[in-house]
Every structure is written in C-alpha cells, then in structure tokens.
Amino acid sequence: MLEIECTQAVATVRMVHGKVNAMSQEFVEKLNATFEELKADDQIKQVIIAGNEKIFSAGVDLKRLANEGAEYLDRFLPELTRLFLDVFNFPKPLIAAITGPAVAGGCVLACAADYRVIAERAIIGVPELRVGVPFPSAGMEIMRWATTSPAFRAIINTGATFRGEDAVAVGLADEVAKRSDILEAAGNAIEPFRVVPTEVFKLTKRQMRLPVLDRIRRSEEEFGNEINRYWRHPETRAAVTRYVNERLS
Numbered sequence: 001m002l003e004i005e006c007t008q009a010v011a012t013v014r015m016v017h018g019k020v021n022a023m024s025q026e027f028v029e030k031l032n033a034t035f036e037e038l039k040a041d042d043q044i045k046q047v048i049i050a051g052n053e054k055i056f057s058a059g060v061d062l063k064r065l066a067n068e069g070a071e072y073l074d075r076f077l078p079e080l081t082r083l084f085l086d087v088f089n090f091p092k093p094l095i096a097a098i099t100g101p102a103v104a105g106g107c108v109l110a111c112a113a114d115y116r117v118i119a120e121r122a123i124i125g126v127p128e129l130r131v132g133v134p135f136p137s138a139g140m141e142i143m144r145w146a147t148t149s150p151a152f153r154a155i156i157n158t159g160a161t162f163r164g165e166d167a168v169a170v171g172l173a174d175e176v177a178k179r180s181d182i183l184e185a186a187g188n189a190i191e192p193f194r195v196v197p198t199e200v201f202k203l204t205k206r207q208m209r210l211p212v213l214d215r216i217r218r219s220e221e222e223f224g225n226e227i228n229r230y231w232r233h234p235e236t237r238a239a240v241t242r243y244v245n246e247r248l249s
Contacts, residue, residue, distance in 0.1 A: 001030045009045040010190060011038055012183065016052050022061035023105050025076040028083050035086050046193055047090070048186045049113065050097035051106075053179075056122065059104025062131070066241045070232050077136065077231060080105065084138040085216075087112040088209065091202040093193035097186035098122050099179060103161070104131070108139045111146035111172065114193075114205075117185045118164070118173035125161035125172070132239025134230045137219035145212045147171035 003014040013034060015021040038044050051057060060080070064072065087094065087109060096102075096113035102124045110116050110124065118124060126143060128135055135143075135156070147155055151170035154160060167173040177185035193201065230236055 011044045012048045020058035024061040028079045046093045046190045048095045051099040055100035056098045056102035057106025059106045095186045097182045116173045117175045119179040123161040127159035130159040131243045141216045
C-alpha cells in the first residue's frame with residue numbers, strides 16, 4: 001500500500017495502492033498509522049507524500065462505497081476524517097508531490113499539506129457534488145483554507161478540475177514541475193523549512209490552522225448528523241452507483 005524511503009531526515013511516502021490509490025478503509029487506516037509513526041519519529045524532520053508514477057489519488061473507493069453496507073461507512077467515515085485532520089495538523093513540514101490526478105479525497109489530502117508541487121499535466125479538483133455525496137466538514141474547511149476566495153465556490157459547486165498554472169492560480173497547488181522532476185522539486189521545496197526550529201514550526205502551524213479547526217468543530221456540530229445521514233441514504237448510494245457505472249462504461 002505504501003513505500004517509505006528515509007533520506008537525510010526526510011521521509012518520502014509513496015502511495016502504491018492498486019491503480020489509482022483509491023481510499024478504502026484499509027488504505028486510509030494504513031495512512032493514518034504511518035503518519036502517527038512519522039509524527040513520533042524524532043529522526044524525521046520533514047515528509048513528502050506522493051502518488052505512483054501515474055496518479056496521486058482518485059479519492060474515496062467508490063466501488064466499495066456502492067457495494068458495502070452501513071457498517072462499512074460507520075468504520076470508514078471516521079477514519080477518513082481522521083486522515084484529513086492528521087495530515088492538516090501534522091506537526092512537521094509536509095510536501096505533497098502530486099504526480100498525477102488528485103481528485104476528490106485525493107485533492108483534499110494534497111490540500112492539507114503545507115506545500116504542493118503538481119505535475120504539469122496532472123488534474124486536481126473535488127467532484128463530490130457531481131458524484132452526489134456531501135463533503136465531510138473537515139474536507140470542506142480544508143478546501144476553503146487552501147483555495148483562493150473567488151475560486152472556492154466554483155471549485156466546490158461545479159466540481160471543476162484544474163491543471164498546471166491554473167491549479168496554482170486558484171490555490172490548489174503552489175508550484176508546477178515536470179512529472180519526471182516532481183520528487184526533486186518536492187525535495188527543493190523542503191529547503192526553506194529546514195532552517196526553522198521544529199518547535200517553532202509546530203507552534204506556528206497550530207496558530208495558522210486554529211481558525212480552520214474551529215470552523216470544522218462548529219460545522220460538525222451543526223451539520224455532522226445530516227452529512228452522515230446523506231452518506232447513508234439510498235439515493236446517495238444510487239448516485240454513487242450511477243457515477244461508477246458511467247465511469248466504467
């Protein structure tokens with residue numbers, strides 16, 4: 001599921017789960033456990049998260065979502081929210097190397113990082129409303145945090161995807177690189193963080209993210225039950241099934 005390489009205090013985490021790094025419950029649990037280990041490892045000072053050679057992540061495993069019952073959602077949704085929050089709150093500099101498409105949950109995962117380098121032909125965006133599923137509170141607020149204010153509504157409401165400099169312009173990425181150079185570019189992006197003392201970076205990151213975490217908490221209190229209900233609704237399952245069938249056809 002994951003390949004991890006550690007060099008000069010930098011851990012590079014490569015997602016290699018199936019063809020598209022779809023976020024199944026097991027894959028999300030593995031990512032959560034890995035970030036916990038990296039957080040606790042004092043020898044690791046910075047982290048790069050990357051996809052395979054062709055894709056960063058296609059987001060939630062919609063086939064599993066369509067075929068599994070409510071018990072699967074009961075286990076999966078809390079793990080997915082935990083992943084978004086753990087990455088967003090990760091106390092060390094975290095760079096996303098977007099090797100290929102980063103869609104839906106894959107886009108949120110990338111946007112939770114401190115800096116994002118995107119391959120020049122990679123697409124990125126969140127088509128959740130096109131699929132027919134609501135945003136978890138953490139996913140919505142991370143997208144609001146990462147993107148530019150004028151573009152946020154269009155990114156959410158239309159489910160549009162962006163490439164290259166267009167992705168940078170709306171805040172979905174910070175830098176464009178050739179796919180063959182993406183890991184090198186991500187490594188270069190780490191350099192400015194190396195001079196910052198670990199505890200200073202950790203404190204500053206907490207300060208910057210506090211308003212977002214407050215919004216997530218308020219949103220969960222206000223909309224959490226409703227969001228969970230929609231994820232479990234038969235119409236949502238039917239919409240996901242139609243989307244999967246259309247994509248496969």
